[in-house]
Amino acid sequence: MSTVLTNFETWKQFLADRVAQGKQAGLSEDTISNLAFEIGSFLDEKVDPKNGEERLLKELWDAGNDEERRTLARLMVKLVSNS
Numbered sequence: 001m002s003t004v005l006t007n008f009e010t011w012k013q014f015l016a017d018r019v020a021q022g023k024q025a026g027l028s029e030d031t032i033s034n035l036a037f038e039i040g041s042f043l044d045e046k047v048d049p050k051n052g053e054e055r056l057l058k059e060l061w062d063a064g065n066d067e068e069r070r071t072l073a074r075l076m077v078k079l080v081s082n083s
Contacts, residue, residue, distance in 0.1 A: 005043075005047060005050045005054065006050050006051070007051070008051050008053040008054060011054070012079070012080050013080075015036075015076065015077075015080045016080035016081065019032055019036075019077055019080055019081055022035070029077075032077055033070070033073055033074045033077055034073075036073035036074070036076055036077045037069060037070050037073040039073075040061060040069060040072065040073050040076070041069075043058075044058060044061050044062070057072070057076075060072055
């Protein structure tokens with residue numbers, strides 16, 4: 001996964017692929033967003049940002065409360081779904 005996180009565009013494509021797979025498997029938007037939240041929580045706790053975009057996302061994540069973090073996760077899903 002560290003290779004995926006090195007470049008933000010690569011990360012977005014990786015996430016877009018996972019979102020598409022989830023939709024193909026029949027997961028709801030809420031389920032996909034909840035999974036994105038869980039991934040965001042994991043990344044926040046376990047992974048150092050590898051670039052400026054990831055550092056900004058971490059700072060936003062750290063500044064937000066639980067509801068705001070869920071919104072950020074939903075926005076990331078929406079971003080990559082529209083790419």
